[in-house]
Amino acid sequence: MLSLYVPGGSFIHRAPAAVKLLILLIGSAALFMVSSIPVHAAELVLIAGLFHAARLPWRDTVRQLRTAMILLIPIFLFHVFITDWVLGLETVLRILVLLLLAVLVTLTTKPTEMIDVLEAAARPLRHVGVNPSKASMMLSMVIRFIPMMMREAQEILEAQRARGLDRNAIALLMPLLIKTLKMADDLSEAIEARGYDPEPVVPVWRKKG
Amino acid sequence: MTTRDMVFVALFAALTAACAVFPPFQAPFVPAPIIVQNIGVMLAGSILGAKRGGLSLLLFVVLVALGLPLLTGWKGGFGVILGPTGGFILSWIPAAFVVGWFVEKYWHRLNFWNLLLFNVIGGVIVVYVIGIPWLAVVANMEFGKALAGSTIFIPGDVIKAAVAAAVAMIVKRSYPLVHA
Incomplete structure (x- = not known):
């Protein structure tokens, strides 16, 4: 871990x-x-x-x-x-x-x-528009994504080193960013396909006040 | 915020962490080594905009504080945040937000040079304005001396701002995310 x-x-x-x-x-x-x-x-x-x-x-x-x-x-x-x-x-x-x-x-x-x-601790912040369950969902996502992104970064570093480009910041960052942007669409579809709804509709009879 | 926004926020926090994999650069005529990680801060702001970029760095800083070794050199933990250089780390949150704010405001007139300027304002000036007084207080230094000690990092930081601006302009042309 x-x-x-x-x-x-x-x-x-x-x-x-x-x-x-x-x-x-x-x-x-x-x-x-x-x-x-x-x-x-x-x-x-x-x-x-x-x-x-x-x-x-x-x-x-x-x-x-x-x-x-x-x-x-x-x-x-x-x-x-x-x-x-x-x-x-x-x-x-x-x-x-x-x-x-x-x-x-x-x-x-x-x-x-x-x-x-x-x-x-973030629960009181709900009143100013912060959604604690969304925040902890995002934290969990980052923890899940970090090893994945580090592996990608390591692969890019090795690939560019083979080309003699490992001292070129743009040659390292650009492929990593393209991979990130491509991943974002696949991941958000995958999350929604599993039934995740960031703003669940609360039935009228469960609404308070 | 949609699921896609949340994924972007999480991915850019992870991207900033992944930048720790890239070894620091040694540029000619620049005394201090250039650490790639703060490029992630500027990129989050210039690609995602103010709110998502700032949130992304907030997540990153929270995870560092919680004890994940995500900073260059595999550092992490509450001690880094409270320590002498903690201000520089904390400043990344407003830094990404400020870069993103300018990018959103000037989105339709964005080019390499004004993006470079926004990256310098957010990613360098905001970072120094928070980081240097923090260093001065924690290390009991005089403000001027802390400032003088930090100037060796300025050339490297400007190079980083230029790299981030170049990369973000390519992304803007091919995959615009602020006003899609």
């Missing part, structure tokens, strides 16, 4: 996705109100404990953090040379806490669970 999720049975894995996302949301806002190195260091220890409790394999965590390091090191060096190292340490610690918290949620929550939370 195309996802960063790592299966497990810890209490963090089992916690409802809504709770985890809410904590992440509040936590990330709170982080920017605190500027103290000891507090951030304590948070780091706490998060390390949570990672330990979630029994995540080191490999996955390290891989997630490696890309973050590419950004954190220049930011720290920037502060060392331009402002001062205390501010740099504080900034880097804060970003690290934020990233680790987010990585923890990402690694322990199934994307499908998060989509369900989103659909529930």
Whole structure:
């Protein structure tokens, strides 16, 4: 499955996705109100404990953090040379806490669970013209289409490499776009052929109000 | 919104993700590598228009936030959105919308040069206006310094806008989707 999720049975894995996302949301806002190195260091220890409790394999965590390091090191060096190292340490610690918290949620929550939370959270938006079931249908479609499109892109890349055109952006994008546009008609017909109706007619006797 | 519209929105979100497959380009006289992925942002706006293009990128960003590794280099997750470069990713939603808005408004007079301009307004200026202050706040940088650090990406971004304009013009001639 195309996802960063790592299966497990810890209490963090089992916690409802809504709770985890809410904590992440509040936590990330709170982080920017605190500027103290000891507090951030304590948070780091706490998060390390949570990672330990979630029994995540080191490999996955390290891989997630490696890309973050590419950004954190220049930011720290920037502060060392331009402002001062205390501010740099504080900034880097804060970003690290934020990233680790987010990585923890990402690694322990199934994307499908998060989509369900989103659909529930989007329900009040119905009053401003958003259709939550359509939105989650589209999300599911994207998840289904991504591996398909990546395969197409990979094929085009290989084909153009054989022609020596793999360094030509137009030669890569144009075939991918043509395939996309051709697919769109077939897919929408296939979806409707299976009885999907984006705006189902609600019988008069079921309408409220 | 018809089923066909929904399929287009989903396909262009997937297309933006699939652009992660293409390796970054190294153009002469351009210091930073050119990542193909933000061409997807401009293409969604210039081929689908404002509403569908913006929605398509909204779906893409939501899926990145939910933890699918869709960004170039197989990055993803909530951490990327909250991190120093998160503003650049979030800005893709209004970026596609703005490109699409101009394309809809000037659809009948669209040519390579004004489409290039619209791609630069939406796909470069909107992205920088959101991304750079975000970087400055998260990384505790001075705004001017964050701006200066980002200028090395401008030449590459303009090349991307030109590629997107060239491709979208071909699509407009053969398969118009905004005012069919």
